[in-house]
Amino acid sequence: AQSVTQLGSHVSVSEGALVLLRCNYSSSVPPYLFWYVQYPNQGLQLLLKYTSAATLVKGINGFEAEFKKSETSFHLTKPSAHMSDAAEYFCAVSDWDTGRRALTFGSGTRLQVQP
Amino acid sequence: DGGITQSPKYLFRKEGQNVTLSCEQNLNHDAMYWYRQDPGQGLRLIYYSQIVNDFQKGDIAEGYSVSREKKESFPLTVTSAQKNPTAFYLCASSSTGGDGYTFGSGTRLTVV
Numbered sequence: 001a002q003s004v005t006q007l008g009s010h011v012s013v014s015e016g017a018l019v020l021l022r023c024n025y026s027s028s029v030p031p032y033l034f035w036y037v038q039y040p041n042q043g044l045q046l047l048l049k050y051t052s053a054a055t056l057v058k059g060i061n062g063f064e065a066e067f068k069k070s071e072t073s074f075h076l077t078k079p080s081a082h083m084s085d086a087a088e089y090f091c092a093v094s095d096w097d098t099g100r101r102a103l104t105f106g107s108g109t110r111l112q113v114q115p
Numbered sequence: 116d117g118g119i120t121q122s123p124k125y126l127f128r129k130e131g132q133n134v135t136l137s138c139e140q141n142l143n144h145d146a147m148y149w150y151r152q153d154p155g156q157g158l159r160l161i162y163y164s165q166i167v168n169d170f171q172k173g174d175i176a177e178g179y180s181v182s183r184e185k186k187e188s189f190p191l192t193v194t195s196a197q198k199n200p201t202a203f204y205l206c207a208s209s210s211t212g213g214d215g216y217t218f219g220s221g222t223r224l225t226v227v
Contacts, residue, residue, distance in 0.1 A: 043219050106157055
């Protein structure tokens with residue numbers, strides 16, 4: 001079964017600093033990979049997705065992620081944090097081609113942005 | 116605009132009662148999903164349906180039931196057998212191919 005590991009349940013950065021949220025997945029074949037953001041009491045908003053095209057994926061709000069097959073990683077970055085980036089972030093994998101056609105999520109990383 | 120509507124946003128029920136959460140989509144997606152979210156545990160899959168009149172158990176199906184009589188609708192019933200039903204419930208749908216998932220805004224269920 002697929003699994004997703006997000007290292008660090010809480011990450012705190014200063015406004016303007018680099019944001020790095022880590023995600024590793026387990027899969028024998030390159031899956032589809034996603035990053036979502038969630039604000040309190042709301043649903044999930046898609047930030048970006050990897051679907052086997054370019055390995056560097058650009059998303060909304062200045063976020064990007066790089067798919068590294070050799071490291072089974074899909075870390076999320078943003079060069080300069082903004083106060084509005086404070087939220088919870090989820091990495092997810094879809095093993096659509098292997099049969100279970102549902103997203104498997106990591107446990108989430110709560111990002112705090114200090115002024 | 117196309118999207119997923121979950122209702123109600125907040126739901127309170129007494130212990131031992133069944134309750135049904137609504138999920139409707141107008142995206143013409145074949146697949147629909149229910150997730151449960153608890154603090155610090157991410158989202159866990161309850162049930163999913165790839166096509167009308169068919170659905171599969173996810174990782175935490177015990178105490179829940181679903182139906183898929185229409186393409187647009189995938190209601191979730193939380194039964195009295197669910198030992199700890201207080202949680203945030205999210206519904207999602209996806210297009211064929213698995214590269215696009217859309218989420219509803221969630222229902223927060225509190226059992227008192």
